[in-house]
Amino acid sequence: MDFLRPTSWADALDIKSGRPDATPIQGGTDMMVELNFDKGRPSALLDLNPCRELFEYQEIDGKIRIGSGVPYVRIINRLGNQLPGLAQASRTVGSPQIRNRGTVGGNLGGASPAGDAHPALLAGNAVVEVESAARGTRMIPIDDFYIWVRKNALEADELISAVWLPPAEGPQYFSKVGTRNAMVIAVCSFSIALYPSNGTVRTGIGSSGPTPLRAEPAEEFLATQLPWHDPAPLTDRVLREFGTLVSAAAKPIDDVRGTADYRKHALSVLARRTLGWAWTDYLTERKAA
Numbered sequence: 001m002d003f004l005r006p007t008s009w010a011d012a013l014d015i016k017s018g019r020p021d022a023t024p025i026q027g028g029t030d031m032m033v034e035l036n037f038d039k040g041r042p043s044a045l046l047d048l049n050p051c052r053e054l055f056e057y058q059e060i061d062g063k064i065r066i067g068s069g070v071p072y073v074r075i076i077n078r079l080g081n082q083l084p085g086l087a088q089a090s091r092t093v094g095s096p097q098i099r100n101r102g103t104v105g106g107n108l109g110g111a112s113p114a115g116d117a118h119p120a121l122l123a124g125n126a127v128v129e130v131e132s133a134a135r136g137t138r139m140i141p142i143d144d145f146y147i148w149v150r151k152n153a154l155e156a157d158e159l160i161s162a163v164w165l166p167p168a169e170g171p172q173y174f175s176k177v178g179t180r181n182a183m184v185i186a187v188c189s190f191s192i193a194l195y196p197s198n199g200t201v202r203t204g205i206g207s208s209g210p211t212p213l214r215a216e217p218a219e220e221f222l223a224t225q226l227p228w229h230d231p232a233p234l235t236d237r238v239l240r241e242f243g244t245l246v247s248a249a250a251k252p253i254d255d256v257r258g259t260a261d262y263r264k265h266a267l268s269v270l271a272r273r274t275l276g277w278a279w280t281d282y283l284t285e286r287k288a289a
């Protein structure tokens, strides 16, 4: 196996262009497990760690740009106020060691339906920035990024350079069900983001379909039911109907981590719960304003 070490991001793109078979490696928390368990042996590894620009995050024109090499721990420590949904999801990833090395870029690169960043990126309306030496930069809305199980929208010569998100303008939550509290792959997960400025809601479902999913009928239902301008507690009917619609949007299977029926049930609970938390925050913020 060739081990390719670029000297810069431009060099990495040139190498990927000439060697589309080269598999990128960032934190290595997925890749090294694959190699150690002999699940696949790429002809070449392209180490992105020398590309220091990937480790930066910044606010540009009102959006947060997170380089694909930024580890979860920095999102938790530095971006929790601006991106609470993604920070909550990041807190649930693995252990401190995994959060020190693992990245959202790697989660996107692997495109596992169980990856914890995905529901928060869907709810947060992210855009993935990818780049190739031949065609330059391409911005892929998160809704178009996940193609199938572990398959994303990247072309063979492209690498993920960053992910962009608008700072939260309303409450955001992420919650996941696992067999224990830490170091666990999600049985199912859910994220919600409220957008009070235009009265909309976005959602993300994880580990309950071939790809991470949005529950669009549930979002549309909520947008018409939330009393944005005359804030009042939500009725049990709204909470339950939202849970039912989220559950209906999932496409889970039975597997070693849980049955499809259990996942559907758990998602309806996560949806009701996270909506309850988000709406309580919204009411509190309105009162304080």
Ligand SMILES: Cc1cc2nc3c(=O)[nH]c(=O)nc-3n(C[C@H](O)[C@H](O)[C@H](O)COP(=O)(O)OP(=O)(O)OC[C@H]3O[C@@H](n4cnc5c(N)ncnc54)[C@H](O)[C@@H]3O)c2cc1C
Binding pocket: 023, 024, 025, 026, 027, 028, 029, 030, 031, 032, 033, 048, 068, 092, 093, 094, 095, 098, 101, 102, 103, 104, 105, 106, 107, 108, 109, 110, 114, 115, 116, 117, 158, 159, 160, 161, 183, 184, 185, 186
């Ligand atoms: C013990 C343990 C616990 C874990 N717990 C969780 C968990 O709770 N939740 C969770 O979601 N994940 C978990 N993971 C999986 C892993 O930590 C995450 O998926 C992490 O986000 C991977 O990031 P990385 O930088 O380490 O990726 P890497 O392992 O370096 O790469 C992962 C994939 O992304 C591709 N890739 C990396 N960078 C790029 C790029 N710039 N452009 C294109 N493709 C790229 C690689 O080729 C590879 O296919 C766990 C892993 C371990 C070992």
